[in-house]
């Protein structure tokens with residue numbers, strides 16, 4: 048694989064960078080009145096303003112030239128066609144197939160992928176409909192009131208985020224809870240006030256081999272059987288989502304009540320398929336399909352729009368600009384929507400499990416910094432916590448602000464609706480971050496000279512602003528697909544396989560090796576290293592075990 052940093056396109060950006068590094072957004076706007084209208088793009092219902100970036104038209108031209116040089120167009124085509132671009136696992140990468148319209152045809156490795164996807168969606172819709180209508184009852188004949196999704200990583204973060212995002216659409220009186228952590232506090236806290244007779248567990252695991260999920264599921268099964276007094280209750284209260292029917296059967300779940308998917312769907316790309324069953328039960332199959340249509344809208348945009356108008360390409364390349372040329376290490380994601388409270392956590396897995404790599408797809412070391420660190424909190428809460436650093440800290444933290452025009456409800460407060468105040472905060476923050484406030488402006492307000500420097504707002508801090516009319520199933524689908532494709536764009540430039548996650552394996556194996564050292568009646572003979580040995584001794588002592 049060629050070294051992208053040796054390309055003339057990379058060099059051109061490196062040469063161009065000092066000019067922009069020495070230019071303030073105030074100057075860029077002053078010299079370019081049409082910038083805000085020009086540096087904006089729409090995709091589906093999403094509107095992106097990227098004018099508050101430290102770029103000129105020339106920067107964007109150079110960034111897109113780099114994308115072309117990296118073979119982004121060919122790679123997009125390869126992904127959508129089902130080529131095995133996940134090289135380390137020799138798999139296709141086809142989460143985009145999960146949202147293909149019913150009449151679309153896609154044959155991959157001899158499989159009619161579209162037909163398979165819709166067969167599962169139909170099975171989910173049938174089951175969800177029965178649960179929602181009360182036709183599907185628990186063992187004692189009562190309707191289901193709570194769905195508990197037991198899963199972790201992609202089998203948790205996606206459905207949990209989307210359920211919260213779309214909770215205003217949950218119209219059947221069925222709520223969902225999500226259990227992921229092997230910390231027993233998670234499961235017991237979620238079960239505490241539940242009626243077992245009206246609870247349905249969805250055990251969600253692509254592999255059905257994940258320690259946390261299987262352990263939680265076993266304890267949940269014991270809780271259910273103890274309460275209902277009969278093993279036979281399990282078949283009415285446990286269903287599974289997995290790619291591994293054998294393990295589902297071994298666990299004791301009837302495979303008729305299993306909803307499948309395929310190895311060409313990565314866990315972190317999977318909640319728009321069967322992993323989203325809890326969401327579908329809560330909001331219904333029609334709303335779920337609206338969400339899928341939203342995903343598909345963004346997929347088509349990504350697949351077909353010219354790079355100059357292509358939202359994921361533009362945002363991905365801007366990520367490269369800050370990460371690899373400005374040396375920024377993180378990106379804040381700041382949704383001005385309480386409903387999107389879990390969106391940053393969801394994005395952390397999507398982006399960092401995908402692009403946190405230090406070898407390229409061909410196994411050679413990477414040649415540039417990879418893997419932006421994603422983090423964030425909903426506005427306005429973040430404003431009263433960490434925005435101080437965003438505004439006046441020494442680090443450059445590019446940020447994505449996400450807002451919606453229409454609220455679900457809008458109480459008035461002092462003339463303005465609460466939602467309008469929320470949006471005013473979003474707009475104020477991006478403006479303050481970009482333009483700041485100079486020492487002269489602060490002094491002119493009569494500020495004592497000794498305090499002026501403390502109050503200076505440097506500005507020149509770049510942001511994306513993404514606006515949509517309303518947070519609906521369709522806009523959520525568009526938003527998630529947008530970030531999926533941003534990950535893809537960045538991964539392509541870095542030349543990495545964004546679809547494996549080998550870095551999580553070692554810790555899992557070591558935990559299984561260490562567990563006996565914590566629990567054995569006799570002091571353990573060895574530990575992986577002296578520090579861990581000392582910690583094991585301390586733990587055992589506090590647990591009352593011979594150290």
Ligand SMILES: O=P(O)(O)OC[C@H]1O[C@](O)(CO)[C@@H](O)[C@@H]1O
Nearest residue numbers: 200201202252253254257314551
């Ligand atoms: O769905 P599974 O197979 O239980 O895996 C859960 C999560 O664990 C991981 O493999 C990481 O350990 C994620 O990629 C995945 O989303």
